[in-house]
Amino acid sequence: MKDDDKSKAQIEEALHKSEQQYRLISENASDFIYKMKIPEGIYEYASPSSLAVLGYSPQDLYQNPLYIQTIIHPDFRPYLQEQWQAILDGKEPKTFEYQVVDKEGNVRWLSQTNSYLKDETQRITHLIGIVRDVTDYKHTEEKLERQNRLFNTLLENLPVGVFMVESPTGKPLIANEQAKILLGRGILPDVTDVTLATVYEAYQYGADQPYPMHKMPIIRGMYGEKSHIDDMKVIRPDKTDVLLEIFGAPVYGKDNQVVMSLVSFVDITERKQAEIALQESTEKLSALFASMTEMVALHELVFDEQGAPVNYRITDCNRAYTQITGIHKETVVGRLATEVYGTPEAPYLQEYSRVAINGEPYYFETYFAPLDKHFSISVVSPAKNKFATVTADITAIKRVQQIIAAQNKELEQLVYIASHDLRSPLVNVDGYSRELEFELQELLDLLSAPNASPEALQRALNAKSLEIKEALSHIRSSARKMDALLKGLLKLSRNGRAALNIRPLDMTKLTADLLRTLDYQVKAAGAQIQIFPLPPCKGDETQLAQVFTNLIDNALKYRHPQRPALIAIRGSVENGRAIYCVEDNGIGIAKNHQEKIFELFHRLDPSKTEGEGLGLTIVRQALSRLDGEIRVESTPGEGSRFYISLPATGLPGIYPA
Numbered sequence: 001m002k003d004d005d006k007s008k009a010q011i012e013e014a015l016h017k018s019e020q021q022y023r024l025i026s027e028n029a030s031d032f033i034y035k036m037k038i039p040e041g042i043y044e045y046a047s048p049s050s051l052a053v054l055g056y057s058p059q060d061l062y063q064n065p066l067y068i069q070t071i072i073h074p075d076f077r078p079y080l081q082e083q084w085q086a087i088l089d090g091k092e093p094k095t096f097e098y099q100v101v102d103k104e105g106n107v108r109w110l111s112q113t114n115s116y117l118k119d120e121t122q123r124i125t126h127l128i129g130i131v132r133d134v135t136d137y138k139h140t141e142e143k144l145e146r147q148n149r150l151f152n153t154l155l156e157n158l159p160v161g162v163f164m165v166e167s168p169t170g171k172p173l174i175a176n177e178q179a180k181i182l183l184g185r186g187i188l189p190d191v192t193d194v195t196l197a198t199v200y201e202a203y204q205y206g207a208d209q210p211y212p213m214h215k216m217p218i219i220r221g222m223y224g225e226k227s228h229i230d231d232m233k234v235i236r237p238d239k240t241d242v243l244l245e246i247f248g249a250p251v252y253g254k255d256n257q258v259v260m261s262l263v264s265f266v267d268i269t270e271r272k273q274a275e276i277a278l279q280e281s282t283e284k285l286s287a288l289f290a291s292m293t294e295m296v297a298l299h300e301l302v303f304d305e306q307g308a309p310v311n312y313r314i315t316d317c318n319r320a321y322t323q324i325t326g327i328h329k330e331t332v333v334g335r336l337a338t339e340v341y342g343t344p345e346a347p348y349l350q351e352y353s354r355v356a357i358n359g360e361p362y363y364f365e366t367y368f369a370p371l372d373k374h375f376s377i378s379v380v381s382p383a384k385n386k387f388a389t390v391t392a393d394i395t396a397i398k399r400v401q402q403i404i405a406a407q408n409k410e411l412e413q414l415v416y417i418a419s420h421d422l423r424s425p426l427v428n429v430d431g432y433s434r435e436l437e438f439e440l441q442e443l444l445d446l447l448s449a450p451n452a453s454p455e456a457l458q459r460a461l462n463a464k465s466l467e468i469k470e471a472l473s474h475i476r477s478s479a480r481k482m483d484a485l486l487k488g489l490l491k492l493s494r495n496g497r498a499a500l501n502i503r504p505l506d507m508t509k510l511t512a513d514l515l516r517t518l519d520y521q522v523k524a525a526g527a528q529i530q531i532f533p534l535p536p537c538k539g540d541e542t543q544l545a546q547v548f549t550n551l552i553d554n555a556l557k558y559r560h561p562q563r564p565a566l567i568a569i570r571g572s573v574e575n576g577r578a579i580y581c582v583e584d585n586g587i588g589i590a591k592n593h594q595e596k597i598f599e600l601f602h603r604l605d606p607s608k609t610e611g612e613g614l615g616l617t618i619v620r621q622a623l624s625r626l627d628g629e630i631r632v633e634s635t636p637g638e639g640s641r642f643y644i645s646l647p648a649t650g651l652p653g654i655y656p657a
C-alpha cells in the first residue's frame with residue numbers, strides 16, 4: 001500500500017469513525033437534530049428520537065419535507081418564512097423559538113439552534129438544526145412570571161414594610177413602597193442605593209441605647225434566626241418618628257442554606273397610643289372603683305332554659321362593698337346572688353334584669369333591715385345581660401330627713417300654738433280691757449256731769465267695782481296662761497339645744513337610779529314598778545333620764561282609779577336597735593288620740609290632772625336627737641305600752657341581768 005493510499009484510507013477510517021460517533025450522539029440525543037441541504041431544503045438526516053414527541057417519524061420528513069411546515073402554528077408561519085429567507089441569504093445563523101401543533105392537536109413550543117456546513121469555496125451547503133421541545137420550560141417560565149407579578153403586586157400593596165437582603169453578601173434585594181414610607185425615603189431612597197449600614201442607621205436613630213448590630217432582625221435572619229422586636233422607635237430623616245413592630249426571618253435555598261434574610265415591619269404608633277390611652281383609662285377607672293365610698297358590684301344575669309332571667313352572678317366588687325357588707329370579694333366573685341345573700345330569690349331581680357336587658361339605667365332607694373340601713377342603688381348596664389350597681393349608704397341622709405321632717409312638724413305646731421293657743425288668752429285680755437275702758441268711761445262721764453253728786457258717784461263706783469275686779473282677774477289669768485305657754489315653748493327650745501354626750505349606756509342601771517328618785521311619787525300613788533334586764537344602748541344620759549322620768553310620771557299620773565298601778569319596763573334587741581317598753585295598766589288612750597299626745601300642749605282631759613301637755617313632746621324631741629323613736633300601743637280602760645327604739649351597742653341579746 002502506497003503511503004498516500006494508506007493515509008487516505010486512514011483519513012476515511014477516521015472520518016467514518018467520527019461520523020459514527022456523531023450519529024451515535026445525535027441518535028441518542030433527546031433533541032431533534034437534522035441536516036438539510038441548502039437551498040433545496042431536503043432533509044439529509046433527521047435524528048430518530050426527534051419529532052417523536054410531536055408524533056412524527058424521520059420517514060415522514062424524508063418523504064414529505066414540507067410536512068414540517070404544516071405542523072407550524074399558523075401564528076408563526078410568517079416569522080419562520082423570514083428566518084428561512086435569512087438562511088437562504090446566508091445571514092448569521094441564530095436561535096429562534098416558535099410554536100407547533102402536534103399530531104394530537106396540542107400546541108408546543110420549540111427552540112431551534114442553527115449552524116451551517118460549508119464546502120471548500122465557503123459556500124453554504126447544509127443547515128444543521130438542533131430543535132428542542134421547550135414547552136415545559138416555557139410553561140414553567142410563564143408560571144414563574146405570574147408568581148413574580150403576584151409577589152410584586154402583593155409586596156407593593158401590603159400595608160407592611162418589607163426589606164430583603166441576599167445572604168451572605170448582605171446585598172439589598174427588595175424594599176417595598178411601604179418600607180420606604182415607614183423608614184423614610186432618605187434611608188431607603190431606592191433599594192439599590194441601600195446598604196445594610198444605612199438600614200442599621202435607621203434602627204439606631206430611635207433606640208434609646210445603640211442597638212447592637214448583631215441583634216438586628218435582618219442580621220439574625222442571615223444567621224438563620226427568626227426574631228421579633230415588639231416596638232422600636234425610628235426617627236426618619238425628616239425628624240418625624242414612627243414606632244415599628246419588626247419581624248425577621250431567614251429564607252432558605254434548596255440545600256437548606258440561608259439565601260436571603262427578610263424583615264417585615266408595621267407602624268404601631270396609633271395602636272400603642274390607643275393601648276396607652278386604654279391602660280390609662282383602665283387605671284383611672286380601677287382607682288376610682290377601688291376608692292369609691294359607694295359599694296360597686298358588677299353582675300351578669302343567669303337565665304333558665306326558656307331564656308328567662310332567674311338569678312345573677314357577681315363578677316366583681318370594690319373595697320367599699322366589703323367594708324359595708326363585711327362580705328369579702330373572694331367569697332362573692334363567681335357566686336350566685338341567692339347564695340351570697342342567702343335568699344330564696346335573687347334580690348331586686350326584676351329591676352336588675354330590666355336594666356341588663358334593656359340597657360336603661362334605674363335608680364331606687366331601699367331599706368335593708370338586716371343592716372338597719374337605707375341604701376340608694378343606681379343600676380346601669382355596661383353590656384348586654386350585665387349590670388353594675390352603685391350603692392350608697394343614705395342612712396345618715398334619711399335620718400337627717402326624718403329630723404328635718406320632725407322639726408318641721410314641731411315648727412308647724414309652734415306656729416299653731418302661737419296663732420291659736422296664745423290667741424285665745426289674748427282675745428280675753430283684749431275683750432276684758434275693752435270692758436274696763438267702757439266702765440271707766442261711764443265713771444268719767446258721771447264725774448264730769450254738771451249735776452253729779454258724790455253719793456251718786458259712790459253708788460256707781462260700788463256697782464262697777466265687782467265687774468272691774470272680775471275683768472282684771474280674767475286679764476291676769478290670761479296673762480298667766482300666756483306666760484305658761486311661753487315658758488313651755490322656751491323649755492322645749494332649751495331642751496332642743498342642750499348639748500349631747502352620746503355614749504354606751506347601761507340602761508338597767510339608769511332606770512334603777514331613776515326609780516330611787518321617784519320613790520316618793522311611786523309610794524304616794526301606791527304603784528308597783530318592775531324593771532326587767534335591759535340591753536345597753538347609745539344615747540345621752542340626761543336626755544334618756546328625762547324620757548323615762550316623763551313616761552313613768554305619766555304612768556303614775558294616768559293610773560286607773562279602780563286598781564293599783566302596775567308598771568313594767570322591759571327591753572330587747574332587734575335588727576341592731578335596742579327596744580324598751582314602758583307598760584302600765586292605767587286609763588289608756590283612745591285610738592284617735594294616740595298620735596296626738598306627742599303634739600305640743602296636747603292633753604286629753606286637762607281638767608282632771610295637772611300638766612302642761614309638754615312631757616311627751618319633749619320625749620319625742622329628745623329621742624329624735626338621739627336617733628331614736630317612740631310609739632304607743634294602748635287600749636282605753638286597760639293600759640298603755642310606750643315603745644322606745646335606740647341604736648344598740650354590744651352583741652344582740654347579751655346584756656347585764
Ligand code: ADP
Pocket residue numbers: 550554555558584586587588589597598602603604605610611612613614615616617640
Ligand atoms: P301632760 O302629762 O303634762 O298632760 P304629756 O305630753 O306628758 O303631757 O301627755 C299628753 C297627754 O297624753 C296627757 O295629757 C294624757 O292625756 C295622755 N297620756 C300620756 N301618758 C299617758 C298614759 N300613760 N296613760 C294614759 N294617758 C296618757
